[in-house]
Amino acid sequence: MSDVPPEVITEILSRLPVKSLLRFRCVSKSFKSLIDSPKFIKAHLKQQQEPNPNANLNLILEAHYKTDNLFSLEFTTNTSAQHHPKKLDHPLKQIYGPTQVLGSCRGLVYISNNMSDNGIWNPSTKRFRRLPVCKFDRAPCKQGPGMEQICQGFGYDRTDEDYKVVTIAQWYYPNELKVVSETMVYSLKFGGWKKVQDCPYMVLKEGNGTCATSAGGALYWMMQMELSLSYSRLVLVGLNLGTERFDEVPLPKNMGKPLTFNLAALNECLCLISGYGTCRNGKNLVLDHIDVWMMRGCGLEQSWVKLFTVEQLEGRQHFSYLRPIAYSVTGREVLLEMDKRKFLWFSLEKKSLKHAKVSGGLDTFDSFVTLGTLVPLYYGGGDEKDGKKGVEEQDDSVIKEMK
Secondary structure, three states: OOOOOHHHHHHHHHOOOHHHHHHHOOOOHHHHHHHHOHHHHHHHHHHHHOOOOOOOEEEEEEEOOOOOOEEEEEEOOOOOOEEOOEEOOOOOOOOOOOOEEEEEEOOEEEEEEEOOEEEEEEOOOOEEEEOOOOOOOOOOOOOOOOEEEEEEEEEEEOOOOEEEEEEEEEEEEOOOOEEEEEEEEEEOOOOEEEEOOOOOOEEOOOOEOEEEOOOOOEEEEEEEOOOOOOOOOEEEEEEEOOOOEEEEEOOOOOOOOOOEEEEEEEOOEEEEEEEEOOEEEOOEEEOOEEEEEEEOOOOOHHHEEEEEEEEOOOOOOOOOOEEEEEEOOOOOEEEEEEOOOEEEEEEOOOOOEEEOEEOOOOOOEEEEEEOOOOOOOOOOOOOHHHHHHHHHHHOOOOEEEOO
16 A cells, blocks of 8 residues: 555545445554544545435434334435335434434434433434533513424534534513514534524424525525514525524515425525415315425525426325425436425436335334535534634533444
């Protein structure tokens, strides 16, 4: 190996899966130093984000109504093959309830049992970091109890090269017609929570923010325009993870009047799914079709591009919810999650749908794309020494490796 130029060794190693790299750390001190270096971790991450015809698509499934409820699912290059979910061993496994996945970004996953039992986990390296409890300054209520609603998100801030957890809490006081909002952000790079701009919009439901890192890094939600108990129009709201400020994002032109809105991320870009229909089947909305829009740019109206339209399924099965998950390894198909129950492959060329073959008997679930990366939990991508120092001095959270 001494005759092989160092840059060639680096290039070869950066194309290998994490499992192989963790073994190669034991080959020599020079290999360990190289593989653990921030520069190599970035190069390896970039390789994992590039289209690779020989790579598989990896998902985490959060099954509903199960105690041991997290599964891994690997889609091979053969989209017609049968795929089997496998139970996922994770550091927050509990016997009395399910564990939630609240976000996935660049190989790191934010998992939670409750507000005081959560953390950031890298499933590839088995490293886990427990987060300190997020404490809010709840505003006083003069008359009667208020209703609390909390939504969270996890994303990457390209400006500071930092991974951040966002928690938005809102308290509703019907007797006073009052809404109080508070937003906290946890920095993985500096190891602590801090209060940022209060959310000036109304959270509609407890849901995860959609992470899009293509334009610097932001989390997005559909919210109500006014921070009040009276109804107002829906708006798309983004929290810029660099400035840590909320902004309304213009919707695409010529959308018509959709009946439903949903958000997703595809190749790190924000997608808006607008659903159209004219009738209702009992209590369930039956859509005619959905349009999938992608935001390519910095949140301007002209940044939106319509990717494709999916017509309603023929026959007895109808969808009321579709969400794009990821491109196939060839880039000619898109994996769609249907009604949180099954997966479909949509052909971009033929404009046709086919069912993805998944066994396992999961009734309902949420799915999250994961990458196999070496991204550590003690720095955001900058200087390793400074990052470690920040964690040790400012944060008493636990960083451990699962055996």
